[in-house]
Amino acid sequence: MKTEDLVSLLSTGADAVDLRLTSRRWLLALAGGALIAFLLTAGLLKLNPALWHEASKPMFWVRESYCAVLGVFGFITVVRLARPGSRLGLAPMGIPVAVIAMSVLAVVTLVAASQNRARMILGDTAGVCPFLIALVAAPLLIALLWVMRSLAPTRLRWAGAASGFAAGSIGALVYTLHCPELAAPFLAIWYLLGMLIPTAIGAWFGPRLLRW
């Protein structure tokens, strides 16, 4: 076919494009993924019975904000990576900044503690925490990759990894409804690991799933 024929084929009867569709898809993916993540947490893992009691502790809110901030920066990065030619800006840099802040808090906490340091690091659930976060994050990762596929990422591995990280941190936020751990060293290690599992999975799937 001649190129000019293709141009006329494409332009003939071309209808209007709803530019808000993309943001609606992202919101749907977030809402749907988070809902399933919540159902997994509440149904399979059970909500933490001491949740209301713990909500009065400052560390509870440090943990919630940590996950939420990472989730926001991760999600902004995802949205930008899905559009060809858009600049990433400073949002991706927010992720290492937040991680470093939590690591500093962890070290300070450990240094200040006179005893029970191992317990601050391992808590009661260190062995399962990263895997449970990855499990809760799975529906979010699937939803984000699903939307990403309908868009046009040009850096596929990064797009996959960012989707994984956003899913991991939002998944971790949902997981806090079950998780009894509040010590900064625990969060700095095991939560981060939990977020990095879907990140690695996303990075692996990116070039395979997102090509267009």
Add this chain to the structure above:
Amino acid sequence: MLQSLAGDAAAYRIFLDELTTHLRSYLRRRLGGLPDEVEDLLQELLLAVHNKRHTYDPKLPLTAWVQAIARYKLVDLLRRRSRGDVLTDPLDEDDQVFAATANDAAEARYDVAKLLRGLPDRQRLPILYVKIEGASVTDTAVRTGMSESAVKVGIHRGLKALAERIRSIG
């Protein structure tokens, strides 16, 4: 481009024509050693721009958006070729000179019309009637017995499927 996104087909045609000129010279520069690929990739790019036009953000420069798509497709092509048939490339350098002057050829090696025939009816007929014959969506819906939204979905999915097929050939 903004008018095109609002559904102005005439403006869209002008936009695509200009884009064709720009992309062709861009690809000629980049694909010096592979003149046969220029028109193929150009058509693949035009389809990609069309199929992904919902990812354009009017707040951002159009050139950056087009540039990123072109670069992505170019890298994709070179990667595909480096994996496969580098050794089967035509080696005679004379090809290049003729290809560069053959402005009127402007034809890709694969035939979109032929590829179209391989699509299922629910995608092929809407594309044939609306996009090639220029019928309205409403008339096409009556002719095919499909709903209007099914006609639109058929066009959308059909063009995506075409892009997929071209990619797997290239």
